[in-house]
Amino acid sequence: MFYMEDSLLAKEKQEIAEHLSHCDECQQLLESLRKDLALLNFEKYTENDPYFYTRLKARMEVPAQPASRRLWQPALFGALLLLAISLGTVVGKQFSVEQGSDDGLTSELVPFDGLQEEPIEQFLLTFE
Secondary structure: OHHHHOOOOHHHHHHHHHHHHHOHHHHHHHHHHHHHHHHHHHHHOOOOOOOHHHHHHHHHHOOOOOHHHHHHHHHHHHHHHHHHHHHHHHHHHHOOOOOOOOHHHHHHHHHHOOOOOOHHHHHHHHOO
């Protein structure tokens, strides 16, 4: 980088120039860096749009939205959101699984109940 900016001492610059004359890989790297920096310098400066201020002034002269519209938009959005939540709740209740008693669950677990088969456990649980 310092070599390209010409900010090295004469001796250092000469050593790098000698190295570059023998090393193709470093020559390619230096050329790639030069192209990249040239592209960055080109992108740094953009042309001004001559009609920018004219368009800006025209937009500033257009009246803003009426206050009633600015007030109704959030209110309408809130009402639609409330309607959607209410509708979702009603539909969700219609398709929900009814909660019944636990009789089905206990009948499914009876084969795993070892208390009926082992009297010592029953004795220990009822022991006072």
